[in-house]
Amino acid sequence: MRAIEINDGLILTDLPAPELKEGEVLVKVHATGVNRGDLLQAAGHYPPPPGASEIMGLECAGEIADPGDTGRAKGEQVACLLAGGGYAEYVAVPEGQLMSIPQGLSTTEAAAIVEVACTVHSNMQLAGLKAGDTLLIHGGAGGIGTFAIQYAKALGVTVAVTAGSQEKLQLCEELGADILINYKEEDFAEVMKNKCDVILDIMGAKYLEQNIKALAMDGHLVIIGMQGGVKGELNIGRLLTKRGSISATALRARDLADKARIVADTEKTVWPMIADGRVKHQLSTTVPLDQAAEAHRLLKEGEVTGKIVLTVA
Amino acid sequence: MRAIEINDGLILTDLPAPELKEGEVLVKVHATGVNRGDLLQAAGHYPPPPGASEIMGLECAGEIADPGDTGRAKGEQVACLLAGGGYAEYVAVPEGQLMSIPQGLSTTEAAAIVEVACTVHSNMQLAGLKAGDTLLIHGGAGGIGTFAIQYAKALGVTVAVTAGSQEKLQLCEELGADILINYKEEDFAEVMKNKCDVILDIMGAKYLEQNIKALAMDGHLVIIGMQGGVKGELNIGRLLTKRGSISATALRARDLADKARIVADTEKTVWPMIADGRVKHQLSTTVPLDQAAEAHRLLKEGEVTGKIVLTVA
Ligand SMILES: NC(=O)c1ccc[n+]([C@@H]2O[C@H](COP(=O)([O-])OP(=O)(O)OC[C@H]3O[C@@H](n4cnc5c(N)ncnc54)[C@H](OP(=O)(O)O)[C@@H]3O)[C@@H](O)[C@H]2O)c1
Ligand SMILES: NC(=O)c1ccc[n+]([C@@H]2O[C@H](COP(=O)([O-])OP(=O)(O)OC[C@H]3O[C@@H](n4cnc5c(N)ncnc54)[C@H](OP(=O)(O)O)[C@@H]3O)[C@@H](O)[C@H]2O)c1
Numbered sequence: 001m002r003a004i005e006i007n008d009g010l011i012l013t014d015l016p017a018p019e020l021k022e023g024e025v026l027v028k029v030h031a032t033g034v035n036r037g038d039l040l041q042a043a044g045h046y047p048p049p050p051g052a053s054e055i056m057g058l059e060c061a062g063e064i065a066d067p068g069d070t071g072r073a074k075g076e077q078v079a080c081l082l083a084g085g086g087y088a089e090y091v092a093v094p095e096g097q098l099m100s101i102p103q104g105l106s107t108t109e110a111a112a113i114v115e116v117a118c119t120v121h122s123n124m125q126l127a128g129l130k131a132g133d134t135l136l137i138h139g140g141a142g143g144i145g146t147f148a149i150q151y152a153k154a155l156g157v158t159v160a161v162t163a164g165s166q167e168k169l170q171l172c173e174e175l176g177a178d179i180l181i182n183y184k185e186e187d188f189a190e191v192m193k194n195k196c197d198v199i200l201d202i203m204g205a206k207y208l209e210q211n212i213k214a215l216a217m218d219g220h221l222v223i224i225g226m227q228g229g230v231k232g233e234l235n236i237g238r239l240l241t242k243r244g245s246i247s248a249t250a251l252r253a254r255d256l257a258d259k260a261r262i263v264a265d266t267e268k269t270v271w272p273m274i275a276d277g278r279v280k281h282q283l284s285t286t287v288p289l290d291q292a293a294e295a296h297r298l299l300k301e302g303e304v305t306g307k308i309v310l311t312v313a
Numbered sequence: 314m315r316a317i318e319i320n321d322g323l324i325l326t327d328l329p330a331p332e333l334k335e336g337e338v339l340v341k342v343h344a345t346g347v348n349r350g351d352l353l354q355a356a357g358h359y360p361p362p363p364g365a366s367e368i369m370g371l372e373c374a375g376e377i378a379d380p381g382d383t384g385r386a387k388g389e390q391v392a393c394l395l396a397g398g399g400y401a402e403y404v405a406v407p408e409g410q411l412m413s414i415p416q417g418l419s420t421t422e423a424a425a426i427v428e429v430a431c432t433v434h435s436n437m438q439l440a441g442l443k444a445g446d447t448l449l450i451h452g453g454a455g456g457i458g459t460f461a462i463q464y465a466k467a468l469g470v471t472v473a474v475t476a477g478s479q480e481k482l483q484l485c486e487e488l489g490a491d492i493l494i495n496y497k498e499e500d501f502a503e504v505m506k507n508k509c510d511v512i513l514d515i516m517g518a519k520y521l522e523q524n525i526k527a528l529a530m531d532g533h534l535v536i537i538g539m540q541g542g543v544k545g546e547l548n549i550g551r552l553l554t555k556r557g558s559i560s561a562t563a564l565r566a567r568d569l570a571d572k573a574r575i576v577a578d579t580e581k582t583v584w585p586m587i588a589d590g591r592v593k594h595q596l597s598t599t600v601p602l603d604q605a606a607e608a609h610r611l612l613k614e615g616e617v618t619g620k621i622v623l624t625v626a
Pocket of ligand 1: 144
């Protein structure tokens, strides 16, 4: 099969199709979403968890080419959460990580929503986000951000976002964001001081102190990215005064049971929001698989908003 | 009424009895528990929350002297969670902070259990502690620790403790602790590396790095004391790899509704554990109210285990 290999750049190559383990199906990939984790993996910083494919790609959509021992129908269209392997013609997927294609979406569009939906939904559940809360989303115009804004608005939450340009903030506003903060011009911790019931953070160390300032009483900071570094000073006294919580999570290394639970729960909660139009996919750019390097360049340069998807078949 | 005033030391003095606000009862104090928060308050570091009594004392037991507008019976024996005011003959208590006297306990013994029960139960609920988990308790022989060991064992949890002497560790073992760590001789982070589903911490900054090391996957560090300092370096990368959570909480500043919820929930969960003997009060020392300064000295020197109670009436 054709697949992208990391080999002094991203090279289209020929590899044997994956062999199925118990409980897995073989999916013929139509499209696969591009994630920041892929950039890290390409740079050698984010090795796949033990047992997972060495190929990049954390989400895809396509059709079942071989149902293995699962009893699924050959030809069934599916969207898939992956531990890896999406940048290829075929990928082996544990049955628990299969979802239906959300109503009204093409497989290409579906490949743009699996990872953000599972990440945002599972983390907002962990933080107990609920109607009436105020949520601060860092990087509101990115893949995670554009989904999170719509998801939170569907739950009845007040949404604040940060982004680095007026253009990106305008997109956030169109998606429903209530409070727009250009982090290059304003200190978000001042604007949101003591106001945030939940913060969805992708900056890590760089924003730790400011995020704690921005937390409301009983607030919860959830860190899913460390674009601003790994080690930061924590003022425990300030956290205690607010009865605050900090969680840091990742989806990829979870075990099969945990992923199956998250996938099922996300489908149950988020797919209806897509079906009735409250949440729209934010696929902004498609790139053919053989130009994966160009897709990575676009994501790295930060000029795209929403999601980039590689089209495969 | 007689009460202890902070005035260049702890002085027994005469003060007007408190006036009742709506929904409060006047309690004639039989006994009041001594807490580390009282030492901080005496030193000027832990001012009472707005509206609370200036007098020390975070828990007491006694009888209702004036039911105010609550419809309670005069003479009813009650245990009380307080925002302050226990070091006195009379204290005004919001009805939501009244508990029954646990079956089999005297009022003096009951005054030793309210604060630790509410603190430990509410925090272990926040952390989702459940049967089969491993819990690390720092300061296992203290007031919080001696209660937490028994509470966790009653839930079916494996309990590890730290303490500074073999004598204190022996008490922890008698109370049910499974893993005993003398923190002066061993590094608890090595002994418990990646093993702790929940950690109940009282040291704050000093133990932050080691606590993260000791967390298991999806583990939760709950910080309720900062005996080892306020500011520490947080390795977010390590926390994220474990999908870990950190919460820091305090009981005293919670609003009335929150306290009422915790008090009711604690009574429902913990009082039956006391009634059937799974949890025993750990009152080790009683001191008359007029010798409050001596009680503070005993707690500060760290020679007592379990709880100290001031007897009032
Ligand atoms: N833990 C997990 O399970 C998990 C899962 C998925 C994603 N992630 C992580 O989540 C993060 C976001 O992923 P993504 O797919 O949304 O990436 P993305 O589409 O590249 O978005 C990242 C956004 O960050 C913004 N940004 C950069 N510097 C910023 C700053 N100082 N303050 C605020 N925003 C800033 C960028 O926009 P501007 O131009 O406005 O700066 C960009 O829109 C990544 O770090 C990714 O690794 C984690
Ligand atoms: N946030 C809240 O809502 C809340 C409520 C109640 C209490 N607290 C806090 O919780 C803490 C414990 O309260 P407490 O009533 O149990 O106090 P305590 O009875 O004085 O117990 C404190 C214990 O800490 C131990 N200790 C000292 N240094 C230690 C170290 N380096 N490692 C491990 N243990 C150490 C001491 O025993 P050794 O001799 O073995 O060192 C002592 O037994 C205090 O800081 C208190 O302020 C917080």
